[in-house]
Each structure stands twice: as structure tokens, then as C-alpha cells.
Amino acid sequence: MKFIQAGAPHIHRARTVAALMREVVLALLPAILLHTWFFGPGLIFNTVIAITFALLGEALMLRLRKQSVGLFLGDYTAVLTAVLLAFALPPLTPWWVTASATLFAIIVAKHLYGGLGSNIFNPAMAGYAVVLVSFPAELALWTAPGAGMASTAPLTWYQTLTTTLTGTLPETLTWDQITGATPLDRVQTGLTNGEMLSEIIAGSTLSGAGANHWIIINLAVAAGGIWLLFRKIISWHIPVALLGALFLIAMVFRLADPDSFSSPWFHLFSGSAMAGAFFIATDPVSAATSNQGRLIYAAGIGLLIYIIRTWGSYPDGVAFAVLLMNMLVPLIDYYCVPRTYGHR
Amino acid sequence: MIDTLPRQLHPFSGGLSLDSMKAAALSEPVTQLPTPPEVWVSMHQHCGLAAVPCVNPGQKVRTGELIGRANGTFSANVHASVTGTVGQVCRRPIVHPGGLSEMCVQIISTPEQQHDTAFRISHDYRLADPNMLRQQVAEAGIVGLGGAVFPTALKLAAEADQTLHTLVINGAECDPAISCDEALMREHAPEIVRGIQIMLHILQINIAVIAIEDDKQAAHNSFSAALADAADERLQLCRVPTRYPEGGERQLIQVISGTEVPSGGLPIDIGYLCHNVATAFAIDDAFINGHALTSRIVTVCGNGIATPCNLRVPMGTGVRHLIDHCGGYVVSDARIIVGGVMMGFTVAQDDVPVDKSTNCILVLPEHESRSNHPVMPCIRCGDCATVCPANLLPQQLYWHARGERLDDLQRLHVADCIECGCCDYVCPSNLPLTDYFRYAKDQLWSRDAQHLRAGIARTRYENRELRLEKLQAQRQARRERHRQAVREQSDKQQAIAEAVARARQKKQRMDEDPSS
Numbered sequence: 001m002k003f004i005q006a007g008a009p010h011i012h013r014a015r016t017v018a019a020l021m022r023e024v025v026l027a028l029l030p031a032i033l034l035h036t037w038f039f040g041p042g043l044i045f046n047t048v049i050a051i052t053f054a055l056l057g058e059a060l061m062l063r064l065r066k067q068s069v070g071l072f073l074g075d076y077t078a079v080l081t082a083v084l085l086a087f088a089l090p091p092l093t094p095w096w097v098t099a100s101a102t103l104f105a106i107i108v109a110k111h112l113y114g115g116l117g118s119n120i121f122n123p124a125m126a127g128y129a130v131v132l133v134s135f136p137a138e139l140a141l142w143t144a145p146g147a148g149m150a151s152t153a154p155l156t157w158y159q160t161l162t163t164t165l166t167g168t169l170p171e172t173l174t175w176d177q178i179t180g181a182t183p184l185d186r187v188q189t190g191l192t193n194g195e196m197l198s199e200i201i202a203g204s205t206l207s208g209a210g211a212n213h214w215i216i217i218n219l220a221v222a223a224g225g226i227w228l229l230f231r232k233i234i235s236w237h238i239p240v241a242l243l244g245a246l247f248l249i250a251m252v253f254r255l256a257d258p259d260s261f262s263s264p265w266f267h268l269f270s271g272s273a274m275a276g277a278f279f280i281a282t283d284p285v286s287a288a289t290s291n292q293g294r295l296i297y298a299a300g301i302g303l304l305i306y307i308i309r310t311w312g313s314y315p316d317g318v319a320f321a322v323l324l325m326n327m328l329v330p331l332i333d334y335y336c337v338p339r340t341y342g343h344r
Numbered sequence: 345m346i347d348t349l350p351r352q353l354h355p356f357s358g359g360l361s362l363d364s365m366k367a368a369a370l371s372e373p374v375t376q377l378p379t380p381p382e383v384w385v386s387m388h389q390h391c392g393l394a395a396v397p398c399v400n401p402g403q404k405v406r407t408g409e410l411i412g413r414a415n416g417t418f419s420a421n422v423h424a425s426v427t428g429t430v431g432q433v434c435r436r437p438i439v440h441p442g443g444l445s446e447m448c449v450q451i452i453s454t455p456e457q458q459h460d461t462a463f464r465i466s467h468d469y470r471l472a473d474p475n476m477l478r479q480q481v482a483e484a485g486i487v488g489l490g491g492a493v494f495p496t497a498l499k500l501a502a503e504a505d506q507t508l509h510t511l512v513i514n515g516a517e518c519d520p521a522i523s524c525d526e527a528l529m530r531e532h533a534p535e536i537v538r539g540i541q542i543m544l545h546i547l548q549i550n551i552a553v554i555a556i557e558d559d560k561q562a563a564h565n566s567f568s569a570a571l572a573d574a575a576d577e578r579l580q581l582c583r584v585p586t587r588y589p590e591g592g593e594r595q596l597i598q599v600i601s602g603t604e605v606p607s608g609g610l611p612i613d614i615g616y617l618c619h620n621v622a623t624a625f626a627i628d629d630a631f632i633n634g635h636a637l638t639s640r641i642v643t644v645c646g647n648g649i650a651t652p653c654n655l656r657v658p659m660g661t662g663v664r665h666l667i668d669h670c671g672g673y674v675v676s677d678a679r680i681i682v683g684g685v686m687m688g689f690t691v692a693q694d695d696v697p698v699d700k701s702t703n704c705i706l707v708l709p710e711h712e713s714r715s716n717h718p719v720m721p722c723i724r725c726g727d728c729a730t731v732c733p734a735n736l737l738p739q740q741l742y743w744h745a746r747g748e749r750l751d752d753l754q755r756l757h758v759a760d761c762i763e764c765g766c767c768d769y770v771c772p773s774n775l776p777l778t779d780y781f782r783y784a785k786d787q788l789w790s791r792d793a794q795h796l797r798a799g800i801a802r803t804r805y806e807n808r809e810l811r812l813e814k815l816q817a818q819r820q821a822r823r824e825r826h827r828q829a830v831r832e833q834s835d836k837q838q839a840i841a842e843a844v845a846r847a848r849q850k851k852q853r854m855d856e857d858p859s860s
Contacts, residue, residue, distance in 0.1 A: 002677035003693065004710050007779040009686040009765030010679055012714030017723055017772045071718055117721035117773075235730070284725040289739055291729075333740065340757040341357075341594065341734040342607035 017116075021076035023233055025083050027224035028279060032087065034220045038213040039143045041157050042091025045164045046098050050082035053099045057106035065111065077116055081105050084124040084279060088272065088319070089131075091143045092160070092179075094167035097135050101127035121326045122286040125319040132319065138167075141179045183214055183270040185315040187262055196259045218274040225278025234282040237294040242277040243268060245302030253310070261310070273305060276318035286326045293329075293336035300325045351553075351582050354602035356595040358733040359587045360766050364559065365685065366523040368652040369645040374527045376656045377669060379453050383426050383660030385411060386438045388446040389699035390487045391494050392418025397449055403430045407658075408460030408636045411449050414482070420495045421485035423460075423636035425658035428453040439663070439682050439696045441689035448697065451660070461634025469631055474546045477631070481546070484630040485637045485700075490514060490525075490591070490620035491683060493701045496627070499617065500546045508549055509615045512600060513540055513624060515556040515563065516584060516591040519684035522704040524641040525621050527654040529556065529563035532625055533570035535632075539624030540579060542631060547617070550578045553600055554621075557586040588686060589764040593618035595733050607760050642698055644670045648678035648707030657698050663705055664694040679713055681706040686765045720773035728767035728777060734760045738767040738777050745780040750791055758784050 035043050058078040062069045085101055105127030113119040132139050155163070155178065159170050169175060181189065190200035228234045250264035267273060272280075281287060281301050288297040301321045308317025388394035395412030399405060405424040412422030431450035438446045463484050465472060482497035513536075517525040529536065540552050556563050567581050584590060584599050594605045597616045605611050611618055622640065629635045638659055645652035650671025657666060663680070667673065681688040684704050698705075728738035737756060744752040758781055767777045 001673050004679045005690050005692055008688055009768050010708055010713050011685050012717050012774055013770050015772055016717050017720045020772050117723045284723050289724050289726045338735050340736055340760050342604050
């Protein structure tokens with residue numbers, strides 16, 4: 001009989017880091033499938049490329065840092081980073097853009113800051129921001145709604161793959177034919193050109209079936225997020241504060257000037273606010289940890305998203321908003337300490 | 345029939361709902377362990393200093409006879425747990441997380457057992473002086489049987505304190521492995537009720553709340569019946585939701601009262617006093633049957649032994665003896681845990697004696713333990729803070745504990761950690777957080793002790809300096825006075841000498857010129 005010596009408690013809940021991360025990936029799956037349905041198989045290829053490079057980068061860095069490769073490679077954190085990154089990129093992003101973003105996310109944003117648990121910035125958003133400023137042209141090419149399987153003449157899987165690998169379209173097609181402005185992009189451009197919101201909506205894909213694709217994908221993201229809430233993998237504080245803040249500020253401006261400011265619903269459902277609220281800002285490592293801190297952190301992201309979308313030069317602002325608030329997390333954590341039992 | 349009172353309950357923050365492991369041990373009633381051939385009764389079965397043995401090798405003792413005398417305020421008497429002959433009186437390993445040795449008295453039992461009944465009170469206890477009863481509780485060696493083994497008489501000495509209004513009887517027993525209190529409550533509710541009535545008499549108060557978790561239906565039934573028989577308005581049965589760590593007195597009082605025990609304070613500060621059901625039973629056993637505290641119920645459980653059960657065991661029985669009684673080990677490597685799966689400690693050997701604090705011996709096969717899951721870096725998920733009943737931020741504490749930043753640990757109130765282990769249990773990275781906090785608390789204590797010592801040393805040094813200065817000044821003054829005196833003396837002598845010289849001169853002149 002061998003008597004094992006160890007400190008209390010002696011049992012542990014079955015939920016490990018790997019189980020947690022795997023479930024987050026699974027929760028995004030419905031949105032990924034719908035995305036593929038509407039925009040074509042580009043996302044699938046991007047995801048595979050991103051996961052491959054993420055695991056390569058992770059393995060390399062773990063070896064250099066003399067960490068257990070087997071243990072950390074199986075924790076699904078690199079996979080999750082890759083999946084979120086791919087989800088943020090346009091469907092026909094060339095492979096080198098995806099690879100650069102992923103490698104930056106894993107090597108610089110994650111491992112150079114100390115690896116799992118030590119990164120200040122959300123790796124996926126850091127990677128996305130780097131390619132957004134490095135490859136602006138490639139990242140502006142969003143497939144128009146209807147280029148996917150839901151339309152009558154989609155790009156084939158083979159055509160998508162060659163486009164992803166070469167960065168050029170099949171000879172029969174031009175970029176103008178298959179890409180179009182995202183709703184946020186369209187609105188921002190229109191407003192900058194002095195158009196009224198009603199004109200923009202009337203004269204574009206924003207009013208047609210295409211607009212619904214974005215809403216449906218966002219609903220799928222939200223459904224995945226609610227599943228995570230239900231499973232207690234994330235807490236309500238971040239999604240509620242982020243979406244609430246975004247909704248409120250959008251409503252204030254909308255009420256003040258309906259012609260120049262989009263509706264709060266538009267802000268919630270046409271960009272990446274849902275993904276930001278449920279999957280990005282909830283990344284525990286780079287978020288604030290106390291509940292009060294999470295409310296402040298996420299409300300800050302919500303406000304920054306609105307500010308960047310409305311007055312910034314990027315149509316969407318989730319990545320920058322998250323990264324900016326990441327910087328404030330140590331400060332928020334320092335001040336947001338809940339009242340301990342027995343203390344006044 | 346007194347039913348559960350519709351008392352307004354207040355949930356404590358955090359906590360866990362854990363899968364119960366109690367069913368196996370509770371499937372049979374409590375069995376009395378046959379008198380073991382020998383017992384090693386530890387002199388240190390309570391929280392204060394060890395008792396001083398007062399028997400000699402070869403001496404015959406009866407069950408309940410005093411063999412160790414309390415030594416100091418927080419100490420307690422120790423009595424022979426079996427009838428027999430005292431063998432050795434020597435130091436021996438006891439149940440202790442660090443495997444410490446303590447003075448133990450070996451008693452080799454004889455076939456015929458006699459139980460001393462010195463503490464029986466023949467008349468109605470209600471006529472007895474509370475102080476006398478309290479004295480008897482101390483004499484009988486009764487300590488808190490919930491695990492803290494604090495001398496019960498001290499905790500019953502609150503009569504003079506006007507703030508006390510409610511006695512809380514803790515039957516929550518929230519650890520998923522321990523079932524000794526539940527077994528006791530099922531089988532001995534009338535005795536416990538009587539014990540509570542005696543406690544109320546000693547304390548001179550009129551409210552007792554018996555808190556039992558709502559998954560212990562059988563215990564509720566026995567108490568409902570016992571309370572109906574007792575027909576005592578002062579006693580209330582309270583069904584509290586099953587949630588770990590509700591058995592912690594701070595949490596239980598919060599559930600019952602909605603108020604928090606101040607940090608660093610005691611329940612009495614807000615008018616509550618908490619005693620365990622088994623302690624109430626022990627008090628009843630002392631005054632009705634006359635027995636000193638010489639045995640207790642121990643839950644022997646876990647998948648590492650053949651037949652889990654609840655046993656009434658004389659103090660000093662070897663853990664190994666209990667395990668053999670339960671069919672022995674059925675695994676090759678296991679944790680022998682004393683005190684429950686969430687807060688118990690492991691022992692390095694099984695030939696240590698059961699004492700008053702041993703509520704549970706759990707043989708947990710190593711493959712069922714937390715060592716199955718890898719330990720990863722903290723991912724700051726905050727699950728630990730969600731489940732913390734003290735409302736701490738374990739994740740931040742962990743960070744500071746690793747960095748040994750004592751000031752930050754103090755700022756985040758690490759001292760308020762009750763070491764319940766909830767944070768460890770939910771941590772997806774399987775970090776040994778509670779170990780870190782125990783270590784951090786130790787460091788803070790030793791730093792404070794060092795500060796205290798340094799403070800004392802400094803005061804002592806300053807006083808010495810002052811004293812020396814004063815002495816110096818005194819010496820200086822004395823020297824000054826002396827010098828002054830010497831000076832005066834020499835002045836005087838000079839004057840005399842001058843006078844003498846003058847006189848001599850005069851005489852000389854007269855001698856030289858006698859004509860004038």
C-alpha cells in the first residue's frame with residue numbers, strides 16, 4: 001500500500017483548460033457553418049490554415065521555451081485563437097495573410113509575453129490588427145453575400161482554394177463581381193460621402209437578402225454565446241456590458257439624429273459585435289477578472305467599438321477596442337476588488 | 345409535530361454543489377467497534393497545549409478515568425477510552441498533517457470493560473448552577489467535535505456576554521464524504537435535543553436553531569419527531585440548502601441570519617454561537633450517562649476500502665484497525681485522508697490513533713483524486729472568485745503568493761481565506777491554490793510575529809538606552825557633586841593651612857622679637 005501525500009482539496013471538477021477551450025470552439029461551429037453557407041467555403045480553408053500555423057508556431061515556441069509540447073499543444077488554446085482569427089478574416093484572404101496573422105498572434109502576442117495565461121493582449125485580435133494595418137487591400141475584400149452556397153452561382157471549393165493559395169481569382173471572375181462592401185463599410189463610406197442613412201439603405205444590399213445573412217450569422221454567434229453562458233463557461237457580465245453599452249450609446253445618437261447615425265440594432269447585428277461580446281472579449285486571460293472589473297472592461301469595449309465605427313477610419317472596431325481595453329485591465333483589476341466576507 | 349420553521353434564509357456567496365459520497369457509509373446504522381486490544385490515547389486531542397499524563401505504566405484504568413490533565417486555558421482533559429492496564433507513556437506519531445509526534449498513553453484493554461459515570465447529575469439539570477455544569481463540561485474533556493476541537497466549556501462561557509442571543513447547532517455537514525454527524529442525527533436526535541437544552545441552560549439564552557442540510561431527510565425526520573416529543577418552543581429546526589461549505593460556521597450563520605461575522609472577529613460579536621451536533625450529544629452523554637468524552641463516530645469511507653461505514657470508536661484506536669474492520673484496502677495506492685475530501689489532510693502512515701478531531705477517514709484511490717488532471721498556468725478565468733464563499737479573488741492572491749508580495753496579499757485579505765478548497769476544485773488549470781494561501785498566511789503570520797518581536801526588541805533597546813542615559817546622567821551628577829565637595833574641601837584645607845601659616849608666622853615673629 002502506497003500512501004500518497006498531498007494537500008486538500010483532494011478532488012477536482014472534470015472541467016480542464018482543454019475541455020473549456022474545446023467547448024468554446026464548438027460553440028462557434030454553427031456560426032462557422034452558416035458563414036460557409038452564405039459566403040462560401042473560404043472560411044473553412046482559412047480556419048485550416050490558421051490552425052496549422054497556430055499549432056506550428058505553438059510547438060516551436062514551446063520547444064524554444066522548454067515547455068511541455070504535448071501538454072500545451074493539446075490544450076486547444078492555440079486552436080481557439082486560430083479559429084477566432086479565421087472567423088474575423090474575409091473568406092478569400094490569401095493564405096500568407098492568415099499565416100502571418102496567426103504566427104504573430106501565437107509567437108508575439110502569446111509566447112513572447114509568457115505563454116498561456118500571461119498575455120496582456122488578446123492574441124487573435126493582436127494578429128488581426130497587425131494584418132489589418134499591414135494588408136489593408138486584402139482585408140477589404142469581403143465576399144458579397146450570395147457568393148456562397150446559398151446563391152445560385154457560387155465559387156466552387158476548388159476555385160476558393162486556388163484563390164486562397166494564390167491570392168488571385170480564376171480568370172473568368174473579377175473581384176468586383178464577387179466582393180462587396182460589408183454593411184458597416186457601406187454605411188461608413190456613405191455617411192462620409194454625405195449621404196443620408198435612408199438613401200444608403202435604400203440603394204444597397206443593406207435592404208436585401210444580403211443584409212439578413214449578416215444578421216443570421218450574428219444570431220448564430222449569439223446562440224453559441226448563450227450556450228456558453230448556459231454552460232457557465234463565460235459569465236454574463238462581459239456580453240451584457242459590451243452589447244448594452246454599444247446599444248445605449250448608439251440609441252442616444254440615433255435619437256438625436258436618425259439621418260446620420262445607424263440604429264442600435266444595426267450596430268449589434270451587422271458587424272462583429274456579437275463575436276466580440278461572446279467570444280473575443282470573454283477571453284479570460286486578457287479580460288478583467290472581477291465581476292465589477294468585467295463590467296467596466298466590457299462597457300469600455302462597447303463604447304470604443306461605437307466610437308471607432310462612427311468617427312474612426314475603420315468600418316468595424318472590435319479588434320482595436322478590445323486591444324485598447326486590454327491595456328487597461330491591470331488598472332481595472334487593481335481597483336475592482338469585491339468586498340471580502342466580514343469586511344465593510 | 346413541530347415542522348421546519350419557515351425561516352428566512354440568506355444564501356452565502358459562492359460555494360459548490362458537490363456530488364455526495366455519503367450513501368455507502370450511511371447504508372448501515374452506526375456500529376460500535378469491538379474494544380481494540382490496545383489504544384494509544386494522545387494527550388493532544390484539542391486545540392491548546394497537550395494535556396499532562398497523570399497515570400503510570402502498569403496502572404489499571406477504567407473507561408472514563410482521567411489520564412491526562414488539561415494544561416492551560418485552551419487545553420482539555422483526556423480520559424481512558426477503554427478499561428485496561430496502562431502500558432507505555434511515550435511520544436508517538438498522531439493524526440497530524442505534518443506527521444508530528446505527541447505524548448500518548450498506551451492502554452492494553454482487558455476483556456471486561458467498566459465505564460466510569462462520574463459526570464452524571466442525578467437531579468434535574470435545570471436546577472443546577474450553569475457555572476457548575478460548565479465546569480463539568482470542561483472536566484469531561486468535551487471539545488468541539490466538528491473538527492476544530494476547541495474546548496466546549498470555553499465556548500459556553502458566554503453567559504455574561506449580553507450580545508449573545510442565538511445558539512446555532514451545526515448539522516450541516518457539507519463535506520461530500522463525511523457522514524458521522526448525519527448518522528448521529530438519524531439515530532440520536534432525542535439525546536442531541538436534550539444536549540441542546542442543557543447548553544441553553546448553561547448559556548441562559550432562549551433560542552437554538554438546529555441547521556440541517558436539506559439532503560438529509562432521515563435526520564430531519566428524526567429531529568421533527570424528537571422536537572415534537574420535547575415540545576420546547578426555544579428549539580427551531582431549520583432546513584438549509586445543501587451547499588458546500590455551509591458547515592463553516594461563518595457561512596452557516598450568514599445563511600441563518602443574513603449577517604456576516606466581522607473579519608478577525610467571532611460569531612459571538614454578532615450574537616451567535618455555533619456548536620456541532622456531536623458536541624451536544626457529548627454533553628448529554630456526560631450529564632445523563634455520566635460519560636467523559638472517550639469515543640466518537642468516525643466515517644470510514646472511500647472506494648479504497650471494502651465496506652464503508654460509520655463506526656463508534658474509542659479514542660486512541662489505530663486508523664489501521666478501523667480500516668481492517670471495514671475489510672481493508674482494495675487499492676494499491678491511495679490517499680488516506682483524515683477529515684473529508686475537501687479540507688482533510690493526508691497521513692503518511694496508518695498506525696496513528698484516532699482522536700477527538702477525527703470525523704472521517706477517507707481512503708481515496710489515487711486515480712480518483714485531482715492528480716488525474718494536468719496542472720496548467722492560470723488562465724484568469726475567475727471561476728475561483730465565483731465560488732469563493734469569502735468573496736476573495738483567489739486568482740489575484742495566487743499571483744501575489746507566487747511573487748511573495750505580502751503587502752498585496754494583505755490588501756486582498758488573504759487572512760480571510762477559510763481554506764475550503766472551492767477555488768481548487770473548480771480551477772480549470774488544477775492549481776493547488778489553497779496550498780498557496782496556507783503558505784501565504786503562514787508567511788504573513790511569521791512576518792507579523794517578526795514585526796512584533798522586532799517592535800519589542802526596539803522598545804527594549806530604546807528603554808535600555810534611556811536607562812543608560814539616565815544612569816550616565818546620575819553618575820555625572822554624582823561625580824560633579826564629588827568634585828565640588830573635593831574642591832570645597834581643598835578650599836577649606838587651604839584656608840586652614842593659610843591660617844596655620846599665618847599663626848606660625850606670627851609666632852615666629854613673636855619669638856624673634858620677644859621685646860615687642
